[in-house]
Amino acid sequence: MDKTFEPQSIEKQCYQEWETAGLFKPSGEGTPYSILLPPPNVTGSLHMGHAFQHTIMDALTRYHRMKGDNTLWQVGTDHAGIATQMVVERQLNAEGKTRHDLGREDFVKKIWEWKEESGGTITQQMRRLGTSGDWDREVFTMDENLSKAVTEVFVKLHEEGLIYRGKRLVNWDPVLLTAVSDLEVLNEEENGHMWHIRYPLEESGDSIIVATTRPETMLGDTAVAVHPDDERYQHLIGKNIKLPLTNRLIPIIADDYVDPEFGTGCVKITPAHDFNDYEMGKRHNLPMINVLTEDARINDEAPERYRGMDRFDARKQVVSDLEDLDLLLKVEPHKLKVPRGDRSGSVIEPYLTDQWYVAVESLAKPAIEAVEAGEIRFVPENWNKTYYQWMHNIQDWCISRQLWWGHRVPAWYDDQGNIYVARTEAEAREKHKLADDLVLHQDNDVLDTWFSSALWPFATLGWPEKTPELATYLPTSVLVTGFDIIFFWVARMIMMTKKFTGQIPFKEIYITGLIRDENGDKMSKSKGNVIDPIDVIDGIDGDALVAKRTRGMMQPQLAEKVAKRTRKQYPDGFNAYGTDALRFTFAAMASTSRDINFDMGRVEGYRNFCNKIWNASRFVLMNTENEDCGLNGGKMELSLADRWVWAKFQQVVQEFETAIADYRFDIAAQVAYEFTWNQFCDWYLELTKAILNNPDSSDAQKRGSRHTLINVLENLLRLMHPFMPFITEAIWQRVAPLCKSLPDNVSIMVQSFPAVEQDRIDAQALEDIEWVKRFILGIRNIRGEMDISPNKPLDALLRNASNEDIRKLKATRPFIDKLAKLQKIDNLMQGEKGPASATALIGEMEVLIPMAGLIDKDAELARLQKAIEKMQKDVDRTEGKLANAKFVSNAPEAVIEKERTKLAQAKMQLVKLREQHQTIAEL
């Protein structure tokens, strides 16, 4: 083995072997366990959020596979309608063309080509991460089977009246030229203005003042509303206004919706361009005048001078014209929420169009109940509040998109505008008994990407066919995802799966935190703080990192800042930390918090941990390969250290399993780390040296220690495999044959997970080794503080040693001699004072290191003084507690007893320390 761990040398080959051997497939035996991969965008690439979630899913998958479950990780990718179409459109634009130049058919063909070309990127990157999904079952949302499911669901919902088509106000993206759902609109507060405009009445010279943030929409006003009880305007209700600029007559109406306190108490009503006005328009049967084109220019409904103007230019023109007419009273600055499309960033217009909707109310009810009844459990639990809040206020879902890339709406129209919904055109004709020569054309719209994603739990398992997979793996075990898509995806999967299978899609939903940069900022191209997980694995030099971060920026003016920041923070780029270090980092950071700040320092720490495992294994192999480890029989004697490490390991297995069951991957990682480094390496390996390197050890003792060394390591590798698949596999291949005879080409990933072995739990061994540790630490502390070389052999004297201490000492003598580097230990007689010494307290026993020629008097006094002060504080605090009558009368007896014991101990130790201080001071 190399002296340091080189991840590059093992990862790729290892993965290929797993995949070729078909180890990612379900075993077909055992309790079903399944996870759905939230399908990433097929043409995307892996970001930190994916890497994090995929690590968690893979750890769970590997863990359950090793536990013997029939484990399926169902993988696949999403066609991501708008996002993908935009990418390809941008490529066309770069060639000076638009999608309309190609036409629908050729454009869609082009997207398929792009998908073939770049569609493999993310799944290849997932492989680099070691993910063990069943690639043979990989699906794409536009695959034939999935498309069939989409059509089936659409038709069935339509038959039940749960999908309908209607002309309504929708969120319209005037850049992408499509409707979007409420969820795809982000409302950001921005600085705007409030314009106060005078609307003259038709007859009297009277007028009314309205306040608006969107003066250009007045071209589509069809009323002005006041509150019915507003005394100021009572006399005007029912009168007409002569709308400036258009000279249309519009009524003054009364409606409760108007807040008399706000603005002037008069609201201009534009039903075709505002959601609230739309509702009011319906209540009062107002005409709806759409004054905008689909790309948000003024249309022919408006006076000629505005036609063709962009909405924002029109706004300026309208304001200026009103000013000329002396109808603009004032303009004040005003903060308002501006709706923007989450993809395009453009300002969304409420726009009157025909769209397809899902009536969600009846679907939402069972979906709410499933969570309320505890059939589906959110982890952490408080996310169910977020879920309920949205589900209780859910609005009908606009599912049609005016795009070309996606599942086309299965509806056909004749020239009269009749609509026929069916699985195919042929079915439509048959179902509605249409004449063969009747010309039909299919609906041009495609479905919202999330419509097909909503079917993911059952469509990927073969629905609408009744497949064995569907029967076995639904409901799936757990969904691992981010809180950002609870509404987009999670809620809709629950609704659809309930509706079409009668089952819940998953039993648990583990909501992960969001990965941010080390300052808690969201990673984004414009901030220049994006970290590519592959770069953490493979490393990247400083120049390449800067180039990567500044390439293709939307705002090139930020490039310099980004470059500067990057050079400052990562002057040499990233080291190649390897997949296992990155994965372990993710596991260790997966606590319950909702934001996770990614810190490269931790990756480095866990890379070092990998190296530690590597070198510990190197040590173990050096002492076991070509040695007798008891594999072929032979007498074995387990040392106290051997029994201790086994006992300790049982605790680790127990804690690890509990942590995984609670989705506390941070705790599981911590447990594994602590045992490996602080127990196995720091103590056990050192303790073994006292046996293996001791000429007095018997063959049986050596055999016992070698056997323990190799077998504990083998168990430990299996324990850590779900988090660190590559390094554990690489080492295990060398370790396992020393533990048991195995067929060729076996992998650690299909071995069983370590189980707690009751007969290895050994309280006495645990206690004895803890005593040894205290003894050794006591001596080391004296050495450290007294500046005595760790190499210098010392003599020690024991004072006040109990029979139990003597027993322990006898049992552990070789360990203590070796690790504390003692050459002689004598026991002082009762009452014997002993020479001037530095002392360590092990319970009631004192260990004396004679000072002659070794120890600096002042240094020892200072060391003792420090210990005395600490102990005194302890005594004071405990005494205070016990002196409190209320404490003694109210606290549980066990707690009081504990305090009493503690106080007695501390007082005794304090006395000893003072005596010692006195003795040294008198020298």
Add this chain to the structure above:
RNA sequence: GCGUCUAUAGCUCAGUUGGUUAGAGCGCUACCUUGACAUGGUAGAGGUCCCCUGUUCGAGUCAGGGUAGACGCACCA
């Protein structure tokens, strides 16, 4: 407006049903090339647990109120 979350060491974070001296990693200080590992070892330093009030024998933990910040939903033109 409604709702959710966060505040603990210089930094990034754990801290379970309230109960020993509040922990880890990184960073820091001193010493150490000891045959697994300097990506290492040994010994240390470092905390007003955001603030106030309360409940309690006892509060980092529970309650109320504040301060600072993050997020979601709905919004007044």
